[in-house]
Amino acid sequence: MSGETGAPRHTDLRGHTIVVIDDSEAVRTAFEVLLSLHGARVLGAAAPVAGLALLEREPADLVIQDMNFHREATSGTEGVALFRQLRARFPQLPVILLTAWTHLETAVELVREGAADYIAKPWDDARLLTSVRNLLDLRRARREAETLRGHRRDARAALAARFDLRGIVYESEALHTLVAMATQVAHADVPVLITGPNGAGKEVLADIVQANSERADRPYFKVNLGALPNELMEAELFGTEAGAFTGARARAGRFEAADGGTLFLDELATLAGSSQAKLLRVLQTGEFERLGSNTTRRARVRVIAATNTNLRQAIRDGTFREDLFYRVNVIELEVPPLAERREDILPLARHFLEPGFELSTAATDALVRYPWPGNVRELQNTIRRACLLSASRVIEAATLNLSAAASAERAEPELDRPAVEQALARAGGVIAHAARDLGLSRQALYRRMEKLGLKADAPRPTPGA
Numbered sequence: 001m002s003g004e005t006g007a008p009r010h011t012d013l014r015g016h017t018i019v020v021i022d023d024s025e026a027v028r029t030a031f032e033v034l035l036s037l038h039g040a041r042v043l044g045a046a047a048p049v050a051g052l053a054l055l056e057r058e059p060a061d062l063v064i065q066d067m068n069f070h071r072e073a074t075s076g077t078e079g080v081a082l083f084r085q086l087r088a089r090f091p092q093l094p095v096i097l098l099t100a101w102t103h104l105e106t107a108v109e110l111v112r113e114g115a116a117d118y119i120a121k122p123w124d125d126a127r128l129l130t131s132v133r134n135l136l137d138l139r140r141a142r143r144e145a146e147t148l149r150g151h152r153r154d155a156r157a158a159l160a161a162r163f164d165l166r167g168i169v170y171e172s173e174a175l176h177t178l179v180a181m182a183t184q185v186a187h188a189d190v191p192v193l194i195t196g197p198n199g200a201g202k203e204v205l206a207d208i209v210q211a212n213s214e215r216a217d218r219p220y221f222k223v224n225l226g227a228l229p230n231e232l233m234e235a236e237l238f239g240t241e242a243g244a245f246t247g248a249r250a251r252a253g254r255f256e257a258a259d260g261g262t263l264f265l266d267e268l269a270t271l272a273g274s275s276q277a278k279l280l281r282v283l284q285t286g287e288f289e290r291l292g293s294n295t296t297r298r299a300r301v302r303v304i305a306a307t308n309t310n311l312r313q314a315i316r317d318g319t320f321r322e323d324l325f326y327r328v329n330v331i332e333l334e335v336p337p338l339a340e341r342r343e344d345i346l347p348l349a350r351h352f353l354e355p356g357f358e359l360s361t362a363a364t365d366a367l368v369r370y371p372w373p374g375n376v377r378e379l380q381n382t383i384r385r386a387c388l389l390s391a392s393r394v395i396e397a398a399t400l401n402l403s404a405a406a407s408a409e410r411a412e413p414e415l416d417r418p419a420v421e422q423a424l425a426r427a428g429g430v431i432a433h434a435a436r437d438l439g440l441s442r443q444a445l446y447r448r449m450e451k452l453g454l455k456a457d458a459p460r461p462t463p464g465a
Contacts, residue, residue: 014039021051022066048082064096076106094135164211169351172341185331186212194306196335199377202306210262218261226267229429244292259299269309280324338372352383362397370402
């Protein structure tokens with residue numbers, strides 16, 4: 001301990017209680033003088049048993065403990081035993097270890113077990129005060145974070161008690177705000193546009209809107225527009241009459257089938273220009289004709305649309321109708337990527353685990369560090385794969401194979417424009433089929449098309465052109 005502290009004058013420990021457990025009265029007195037000068041309330045105990053009893057009576061914010069409690073003791077085993085009892089009985093209480101240079105290895109091992117810091121004897125007052133202040137600030141921040149998490153849990157529980165949230169799992173404030181907004185707009189019988197990256201949860205949000213709407217007990221259909229070639233799109237949405245094309249039979253389209261209910265249109269930006277015009281008409285008037293028919297039909301359908309495309313940019317590029325955008329965008333709900341709501345990663349991962357499985361500490365650290373370019377869908381697939389491949393019920397970081405996944409994401413094959421155009425032509429414009437042909441994910445193909453300036457509904461050459 002230094003005589004002239006040289007400690008920062010701004011160290012303010014007022015309102016904090018610090019317990020010093022050391023068999024030396026001189027050491028306890030030195031700490032009491034030093035720490036009380038900066039406003040702390042300091043309590044001392046000469047032995048582990050007395051220190052533990054004191055902590056049961058007096059709630060403390062931090063403990064400073066010695067590693068030996070008898071003059072002849074030098075092994076540090078008493079300090080190790082005391083620290084482990086403190087961790088067991090007061091797991092959130094930060095502990096600073098006082099150690100001789102000969103016991104540094106033991107102190108470092110206890111830091112791995114959760115000790116907050118260690119200070120070698122004789123200590124430097126400024127160094128010790130800095131450590132104390134930082135640990136108390138960290139403890140206060142953790143308490144505030146836990147209080148905030150408690151408020152969020154209460155808010156989620158209150159929302160779940162009032163609305164059908166379709167089993168959505170989240171902890172982040174960003175998603176709570178979004179889910180609350182979805183329940184709020186559910187009763188407004190207007191179109192809803194849900195934006196955000198692929199795999200982030202847009203469809204779940206659509207389900208929440210539908211489940212809490214006045215149409216909850218009416219028909220609810222989903223159409224993935226990106227999975228259908230343009231020539232079949234209108235038949236799917238508006239139906240066909242017998243003989244409209246070779247092999248066509250009379251059948252109702254999705255709008256007709258969903259009359260009085262809700263229609264979820266995913267990947268809206270992939271809709272061709274002619275289909276956009278017909279969609280605009282049915283949204284404005286409720287009127288449409290089946291393919292091959294001149295008979296006008298009517299349907300009252302609430303449309304919830306979703307896209308991962310920036311539609312405002314698509315309007316500027318001339319690939320999406322501005323009037324349709326404003327028709328579907330009465331209410332916009334934007335789902336953030338998983339990387340921007342990291343509080344949701346572990347709750348989702350545990351939700352996706354098969355019964356009986358758990359994640360190791362290293363695995364949870366790896367999950368939180370990973371950027372999740374594929375969002376919730378990638379996380380779900382990662383956990384499912386890990387449950388299948390894990391040699392035990394505890395999934396380790398290596399089983400998650402996230403480094404390989406990250407490398408694969410970075411190593412998307414370089415493809416030129418003709419290769420992409422020809423793959424799209426072979427697939428008849430179906431993005432999912434073209435992506436499989438090229439060995440890409442659908443998201444990766446969309447990124448490649450955007451980079452090459454290709455539109456999903458642009459004309460493409462025939463194979464071999």
